[in-house]
Amino acid sequence: MQQHMIDSYRAARLGAPAPPVPGTHDVATLRGIRDRRRFEAVLAGRLATGRLRAALAHLLTPHHHRHPPACH
Template identity: 45%
Template structure:
């Protein structure tokens, strides 16, 4: 059963029983990703590394790396 099918089944059951509707699938995905990023930045600071955005730092390193040829 897919997430959409489960959501439709849950909304039908909620409407039959008069309970609140469940949130749609993926509703809190962005918040979870932000919280994971914040946690990783927090862990980096505790480990003594800069608390910058890890993807931005990696991209900066990649773009500014000098080619040895």
């Protein structure tokens, strides 16, 4: 925030346009990161979407034991 104030002051003195407010491009940046991860997942042959849901479903579904429990 302090850097933005300094840059705004400098721009006003030089007659230049003010810099964007901090956080202006955060959503676009996060969207770009998400899209890049999806793209890399597709290139690697993994699911591009729903990976978290698939992982949770895998963890929450009952699995059959590799060895049946011993009968007593």
